[in-house]
Amino acid sequence: KAGVTQTPRYLIKTRGQQVTLSCSPISGHRSVSWYQQTPGQGLQFLFEYFSETQRNKGNFPGRFSGRQFSNSRSEMNVSTLELGDSALYLCASSLKRSVNTEAFFGQGTRLTVV
């Protein structure tokens, strides 16, 4: 079956702009989690969506937001981009909420803020 699909794969944005990233989970998976990966901080949890509701949230500012649609696809939005937002953004899908013992990751969207 198809894996987790993230689009776009690469993005270059200017400081102050906003960006929207998309994630399509594995068919049948209802939980989508988002992570930010940087060389300095590693992988950090942003938030999790399940059944169109944000269930958990990591320690990121309110500029980072997301949503989930009825077909489980999820989008992540970052407003007022800062240079420090440059990172690989990964989404992971799993069958159940929060019990991410089998979370499958997409290939990520590499965001560069200039």
Place this chain on the structure above:
Amino acid sequence: QKEVEQDPGPLSVPEGAIVSLNCTYSNSAFQYFMWYRQYSRKGPELLMYTYSSGNKEDGRFTAQVDKSSKYISLFIRDSQPSDSATYLCAMMISGGGADGLTFGKGTHLIIQP
């Protein structure tokens, strides 16, 4: 002090060697322990997970968890050049909790042919 500590490497070993990768952690509430492999320009791929203490084996891979020492390990036997990647440990509080998965920063492993 970060919740999960992992030596970034690089760790370079000859083909066929046994590789030992390790993480230490500080939060005694962690119950689930995972190992992910990440190739360059790819997303992490789950290798195996273990619940609580003990060992788990899957082919050439063995995961060990010692909760009393807050120490987990991944052993790779008969290492191959295709095993060259970054290995990430990840942990989770039972039931998920509010923080999703907590990751180490990863160890970059190089298997020399």
